[in-house]
Amino acid sequence: MKSIILFILLITGAINSFAQEAKLNIKSLNAKNNTVIIQFPVDDTWFYPAKKEIKFGDDSTVNYSLKINKLAWLRINNNTVLIEPGTTHLVFDKGILVQSDKNKEGMLLFNKTNADFYQYRARDYYKKDSTTAGLYQLLENDKNEALKPYTELFSKQKISANFYNEIKRYFSTEQIILQAAIPMIVLSTKQKINNDLDKMWADAYEKYSMNNLQDAFYPDFYYHAKYYANTYLNYYIPLKKGAELPKKDENTSFKIIYKTFEDNFTGKMKEFLLATFLYEEMLQNRYQKVLVDLFDSFKSSYPKSNFTPYLQPMASKIIAYHNEVKKDFEPEQKILANYDKVNSLDSLIGQFKDKTVFVDIWATWCGPCKEEFKYSKDLTKFLKAKQVDMLFISIDKDDAAQQWKEMIKYFKLSGNHVRTNQALRKDLSDKLGNNGSYGIPRYLIIKNGKLVVDNALRPSDKEKLYAQIGKYL
DSSP states (O other): OHHHHHHHHHHHHHHHHHOEEEEEEEEEESOSSSEEEEEOOBTTBOOTTOEEEEEOOTTOEEEEEEEESSOEEEEETTEEEEEOSEEEEEEEETTEEEEESSSHHHHHHHTTSOOSOHHHHHHHHHHHOOSHHHHHHHHHHHHHHHHHHHHHHHHTTSSOHHHHHHHHHHHHHHHHHHHHHHHHHHHHTTOOOOHHHHHHHHHHHHSSOTTOGGGGGSTTHHHHHHHIIIIIIIIIHHHHTTOOOOOOOHHHHHHHHHHHHHHHOOHHHHHHHHHHHHHHHHTTOOOOHHHHHHHHHHHHHOTTOTTHHHHHHHHHHHHHHHHHTTSOOOTTEEEOTTGGGOOOHHHHHGGGTTOEEEEEEEOTTOHHHHHHGGGHHHHHHHHHHHTOEEEEEEOOOGGGHHHHHHHHHHTTOOEEEEEOOHHHHHHHHHHHOBTTBOOSSEEEEEETTEEEESSOOOGGGTHHHHHHHHTTO
């Protein structure tokens, strides 16, 4: 009995030594709204959709607690915060961190860190020096320079040892990620990878374990791991060996990337990367069935995964999409006859003489376009009441023809529909673009077959848009 009690005490002590409570007292000054958004760790690492929105009361204060080990990374109102066990008091002014009773100067300094995407920074390094010896030196110098102010803060006891060690780990991770990115950037510009760059690329992976989950807190770590799996292992190494690279469709590519993560990573890092891959791809809202199949495989491998609750609603959306698109078009969803023969905007809108038309230019791959479809129901009701026609112009190419029609059904897009051919796409760019390009979603207002507003408000603007359309009734 004594041995059992001793064992229980030892286990309890071990758990307590790792899982400790961190409490946050968050004060918001001059906030735009009465909410605090906290992105918290899942299994001790970043996972983008893991967010909580907490409303604060009249005192502008919220309290939040979580179990952590020595230190945890959070993002609060888009500020990076490193917290330790115990209670930490934080103050935000207009959403920006201004005060902390722990590691204050370290956190304020860290939130000024260069946030440029790591591949842009890698490109800039190569522009400065194209020799590997020079690149290694630049990377080492910049890491040491980045650490200097933290070393000074630590020497003055203004940041804790845990905080300082985590910052050192962060910049060491960054150095390796940039080292791996430089040869990849060179390859992407179709330049030859010489022997030195080849060794530099391999060295980044050989001397550094990619299975340390703490490193995944680096903002670009997932992309670093994905390019290792997809570009280095699945493209560069076969190319280097002289293998002929087969053409792959999207479904096959997804399966290959997923399997490469499975085969080359272990433990919690593998679970995190697989979950993040699924999240990133499902987030695009292109509703590929293969992602549901891969998600089912993920659930089979990790039946109790803490990532699953964030992925399940996205997978359910894909399933709902494919159930919906089996249906026929509604009477209000009209594909214009011979749309593929329309070569200019003028000839297209000329079909709507004596009418006011609201035009939505979109594409199946455009996330913001699909976000605006949330407001289609109210917009359709307004247009119908005012006898205004709705015209959707998809700039998708031929390979997305089926998905274009499916999304019309799924998003319940009432109105007239066309999909551009190459000539119409060019004409739209010439008429609407700046130096031949323009962003979507883009909205137009047509009156009596003439373009009267070439950059109208969005459906999400609701009453302001309705008033704008009302000027042309």
